[in-house]
Amino acid sequence: MSAHALLGASSSYKWLHCTPSARLEEQFENTTSTFAEEGTAAHALGEYKIRTFLGESLERPISDYDSEELEEYTDVYLTLAIELIAKAREACTDPLILVEQRLDYACYVPEGFGTGDLIIVADGTLDIVDLKYGRGVAVSAKDNPQMKLYALGALTLFDVLYDIEIVRMTICQPRLENISSYEIKTSELLEWVETELKPKANMAYKGEGDFLPGEHCRFCRAKQTCRARTEHFLELAQYDFALPALLEDEEIIQILPLAEKLASWANDIYVYATDKALNENKEWLGYKLVEGRSNRKYKNEQEVISKLLEAGYKDIYKQSLLGLSEMEKLLGKNVFNELLGSLVEKPQGKLTLVPISDKRQDVKNTVKDDFEEETK
Ligand code: SF4
Structure with a gap:
């Protein structure tokens, strides 16, 4: 079976809005990116940390993305998990805790399944937690279809045993300092299934409905x-x-x-x-491939050094300080802040016109004040 469902939870926002998109995307290769690989590494480490906290004895995963940063951000996820587990243990003596659990919601969405990062089932309440490691846009848990699908998968497994009335969905985006939580009654979730999910999922599975462009196109392979x-x-x-x-x-x-x-x-x-x-080798009428601009570089630095020294030149080196990112990687975030925090500044960026919804502070007044100050 494919590792990805046609109507996957993570792409549900897209196929619920543009129902024929999932079938159209089948024509395009599902490529991976370094961001996706980094996310996989974060999930593996996060899973390891939670399972270790729960008392399992495991080998720590190793990846090319291991860094101080990955360590810190997965710790944020672990802290959230520990808080939710503690809360569940207060409510019930023996909550069910599942990490990286496959969740099947095929009874609502044809062939639908996904993976829940952390699921906690205590009497009456189901917690679904999703770790998002990207630095992209902050995602809200409110009415989030991906989270609702995970919840439905978990309800299918546990509702009979635990009589779940409330589902709490939490998205953890440590790199954006975003932890978004939203509660929904099981009855409301099941209403959504009938009024929206099932009809649209059936259309999406058959590739029916109107193509509807929007923000979701960003994540479409056919875009x-x-x-x-x-x-x-x-x-x-x-x-x-x-x-x-x-x-x-x-x-x-x-x-x-x-x-x-x-x-x-x-x-x-x-x-x-x-x-x-x-x-x-596709040829587009009126266009051609050319080489872009490039800068000269030494073919072999060692040979250049030898040649210059032989010729009697000594003053051929310059020493430069490591860049900020490299330095932060070397020292680790905490030591970096402790030692160099007061010695680092962020110069004013180039002024850019952006939509009012952009989170950054409006600089219009500052610029005007500075200008007035200078002209006094
Ligand atoms: S690009 Fe947008 S409109 Fe076109 S199929 Fe994909 S989601 Fe639908």
Whole structure:
């Protein structure tokens, strides 16, 4: 059986919104990335830590991603797990605790299954915890379909024995300092199954329904050549640049968010076309492959040194300090902060216009104040 379900929990947000996407994606290879591999390493270490806490004797997993950072962030996950386990033990003398448990929800979604990172079943309450190791966007547990599917898989296994009334879903994103929790009644969850999940999952399984572009396209393997997404962007691009000859501020305000989306879509197309040209010798009419700009470099540093020393040159070296990231890796985060915290500064970044929803602090007033200060 495939390690990935067609209608997997982690991609549910996408196939619940755009039901034919899962079948369309089958035409594209499911490639992995270093981010995914790093996530797998974090899950393995997190699992090891929780199981060890629970008294199991295991060999510690080793990976290329082992670092001080991985250690610290999986400790955040462990601390959360310990808190939830303690809470469950207060509520019930012998809670059921499962780590990296396969959860089957095929009775609601054809062939559906996934893996729950941590599941705690105590009388009346089910805890589902999902570790997300990425640095991307903070994800909320509220109404999160991935978490609901895990919950359904766990309910299928344990509801009869434990009579679960409340499901608490928690997402732990240690690198974003985001721990999001949301509680839902089992009855509400089952209502969602009937009103939304089952009908959409059946459509998705058959590849039926309308293609519906949106934020979820970012994670779709078909996004580069998806016609619906292209038509959506072309519609956006056909903005009616009405008279007068110059755009009004109001129009610029409307175009800005569209321009951002268009740039991202155009980049996807460019990446796709370049990949085909590079890897499949595809020729695109009117385009060619050329070498990008590159900088000269020594072929062999050792030979260069010997040659220069022979020629009597001595002053050929320069010494430089390790960069911040390398130094932090060398010292570890805590020692780095202790020794160098007060000696590190973050210069002001290049000013960038971003949507108001962006989390960063608005700098408009500071810039204006600085400007006024300088002109006094
Ligand atoms: S790119 Fe977007 S619209 Fe197209 S199939 Fe994927 S999710 Fe649906």
